[in-house]
Amino acid sequence: MQDLIHKLESTNNLQRSEYKSLLLCDDKYLHERASTTREKIFGNKIYMRGLIEFTNYCKCDCYYCGLRHSNKTVQRYRYTKEQILECCAHGHELGFRTFVLQGGEDSFFTDEILVDIIQSIKTGYPDCAITISLGERSLESLKLLRVAGADRYLLRQETSSANHYSQLHPPNMNLKSRQDCLWNLKSLGFQVGCGFMVGTPGQTLDHIVDDFLFIKELDPAMVGIGPFIPHSETPFAGEKRGNLALTLNIVAILRLMKPNLLLPSTTALGNIHPKGREMGVLAGANVVMPNLSSPETQGKYQLYDNKSHIGDKPAQFRDRIAKQMAAIGCEVVVSRGDYAE
Ligand code: SAM
Ligand code: SF4
16 A cells, blocks of 8 residues: 555646545654645644634525525524624734634625625724635626635535536536536636535445545645535435545545645544544645634524534634644644645
8 A cells, every 4th residue: 555655745646546546545654744744745734714703594405404495493593794794803803814704605794795895894893814615506606705804715516427426416516517517616716615425325436536526626725625525404304414534535646646735634534533623634735724713693594414613713713723632742823825836
């Protein structure tokens, strides 16, 4: 296995069968090399992003997600501009220099409303980066958000197989329009984040290799990888959650494939194992995203069952993650943490 790991390190590329062997390997050396690569590029610094879950309304019906439109048990909420700005003010005091505005595909947030919010954040906090994560939007809409000052956009492709995509989404959603949106984001100069869940129903190792090949082609700044975790009020309620070891191997392979990538150690990873976040960093991840949302709404933003630390204040989130990182010799830093080619 070490030969394969060295080959990936030196060429950033493998054959399909070689990727599949690495995905299944239980050699700690893979994580060690990924962690060493992270240290070579970023030292012991871990970038921190403040997540603002500002709307849980969603017009989509993704089969895996607790916020899906058909889940009538969700108490829906959306923040006002003032509430979003309050989260930013508090986050800025706590040292955050990136705000991630995330939510469902909520038609209330028109281009005009979002442009106003983005411009207000940029005026109040010119030293901060803004990341948007609101699902698919048209090229025209994305252009307006970019011009208003949005720096980054997160949109996971979820899978790179059209057939698998159709097993995860209703017929009105398709892989082509998701991928087109990712290419549009790149053409507009956004730092783009893509990614996928690990262990979604029907996912095979070949699908994961297809995702690696898509990521190579897209060349994103960031890739979000987290285990799929079932939600009781979705069609996937009875499905198994994603596997921890496989998730960590994917993080490690991505670090060796693309050494300068921004790779979050995701909340979902922290959710399936008490030391999941630390394990993610030790497998090569270099970004954490504490929650800046109001403790009152955190319980209403449940993508999957048993979301942890609901009701924690932003300072508690930040302190807990900073401690977890310190325990493995890493330091969360106050910086925008932009992608460097
Ligand atoms: N609505 C936007 C979108 O879909 O891109 C942004 C918010 S959405 C909740 C963010 C991500 O959550 C999705 O891309 C998906 O990968 C992840 N997610 C949704 N349901 C999940 C689940 N049951 N387990 C793990 N991750 C999940
Ligand atoms: Fe909506 Fe995003 Fe959940 Fe799909 S994953 S239902 S788009 S919030």
